[in-house]
Amino acid sequence: MGSTAAPSIRQAIAGDTVTDWLASVKDPAERSHQLARLATEDLRALGPLLDHDGASDLFEAVDDELAARVLAAMAAGDAAALVEVLDLDHAADILREIKAGPRERLLSALPQDRAEALRGLLSWPEDSVAAHMVPEALTVRPDMTIGDAVQALRSDAATLRSDSRSGAYVYVTDADRRLLGVLAFRDLVLADPQEAVAALTDTDVLSVSPLTDAEDAAQALMDYNLVAVPVVDADNRLLGILTENTAGEITEEEATEDAERQGGSEPLEVPYLRASPWLLWRKRVGWLLLLFVAEAYTGTVLRHFEEEMEAVVALAFFIPLLIGTGGNTGTQITTTLVRAMATGQVRLRDVPAVLAKEMSTGMMIALTMALAALIRAWMLGVGPEITLTVTLTVAAIVLWSSFVASILPPVLKKCRIDPAVVSAPLIATVVDGTGLIIYFMIAHATLSQLQGL
Incomplete structure (x- = not known):
């Protein structure tokens, strides 16, 4: 005998069976998915159908932005009745997502002591601990x-x-x-x-x-x-x-935001599937434009060394390999450091220890990568001078990238800048241009063809 499919929330609202819907649909993701698809008139009708237990159960399962959208669509009295049963700190988190006008109308519909407690929490900066505290204690x-x-x-x-x-x-x-x-x-x-x-x-x-x-x-x-x-x-x-x-x-929210910043994007305030293309554009384009401008100096460096590349065309063969190695090295370090700083394992005073550890590790990695570069240059048959140039450059870029990636996150943290902004794309961009300068400086010192240029 086949099982009966659970009703949708739209059907539950129409049939006044929201309690049954809550009992049958337990998955928070499914609840959020169905609730997010409701029209404003459906959300308005939902308010009177939720009892205290149902309201608490529902709002605990969905994110704050969606909960705020639900409350904002309801009549102030219905919304206030639902807010009344929520924990104060949770209610404040939801109300913070509602625009000032509708939020004030909702607060005015609450009992005075409850409204004053919520206004007190909402008055603190969003990133402060007071904005997230429970104002009641034994x-x-x-x-x-x-x-x-x-x-x-x-x-x-x-x-x-x-x-x-x-x-x-x-x-x-x-x-x-x-x-x-x-x-x-x-x-x-x-x-x-x-x-x-x-x-x-x-x-x-x-x-x-x-x-x-x-x-x-x-x-x-x-x-x-x-x-x-x-x-x-x-x-x-x-x-x-x-x-x-x-x-x-x-902590979970901050870890998510750090991960998004590490990818070169501003954090989303809503779950990904509810983010519009416009929102994604706004969150990504700023970083991309910044990285585009930063990357432009790589072209300036290449143009400056145009004569060197014309004199020794084989130098161009290894540019992607060299800058890619430097970027990858820096990304590994910053990813590890940013997480260690987020969990309190690393502070500014630990920079000397971090630097010593990463430079020691960098030396071993540099030797390994230099050996790999030597083999690759030998396979391409570019000659002993260029092989030496590439081998030395790989080692130098790995050490330089290790140095930059080791000190930037703690220094930025000290300057009250989120170290997560030292994202993988930014580190790669910084190392690209500087790595090219290192490459051509070593080439000048090792290649007889470049003497006098």
Whole structure:
């Protein structure tokens, strides 16, 4: 007996069976695919059909840009009812994708305290940790007994939303919410009820300021193997917490953006299949124009050495081989370094160690590639002088590319420039022109035909 195909979301909306559609279509990619194809009137009709659990389930499965499109198409009241059930940080991420006018209308339809909390998150720069924090956390006073603290947390449980996700830690604060320390929730509930909170408090707390880069804060949380890290202002007042799952999302998003930049393109804000040709053009053309201009100096170098190539035509045979080898060498290094820097393994102070390691590796690679170049030149029968020129040039270009690729990413990071912009195409472009200069300088020194040119 054949199985019945699951209904589409359009059919579910028409038949008021959205709950059944959510139950039958579990794959996030399929949900996103169907939802993205709905017309505005279908999206508007979807709002009243989603209950709280269904809204949370759906928006957890789709990306923020698509969720924002869904909310923007709905009546403000329906959209506000759905936002009300989302975690605060997730809701802020979605609202950040909506234009200011519709977003403000949606916020105005929310309860005042909820709207103020979201406006607070939206007021921070998008790349700051404060924009991604959960503004709610479990807190107790240091002068409480353990019993009083547990009772206070029980009382607060009615007002704390599920999106606090801070059950692992309880933060100790004073009357002005200044952070004094932290203790594990497990230690709190297992301790003697008559013992003082202060006796269990760990005052050595890792915290971050609200304007800390979100990626740096996420990396710190993972480096110290924490479940959450508190966000405090200049007066050490607790503003919120960055949770482990949010840190994972930030790290994954940054890794994706770095990978896209390494390919010589600006990151897409939407999944690839929903990116229009116009968007792809905008994300790619800037880099391509920059690389085109940078590559133009390669032609200038070739024109400058036109006489040398006319005198020894065989020099031209090896140009693609030489510049390709240099670009490939640099690309390998920058790809490894950018990732190591993203995970906190390499910092600016490590440049000497990186340089020593890569130059040592470069010497071994240079010898290997020089041997390969010698064999290739011998096979082409270009003569001993040109063979020597090509062999020396390959070694020199590999070492030069190793040097440039080793120092650029950390230096750019220090200058507050994303090291991922040192993409494979850019490194290859830089090495192309400089490699040609090295080639013809060595040729002048080794070829008798070029003496006097």
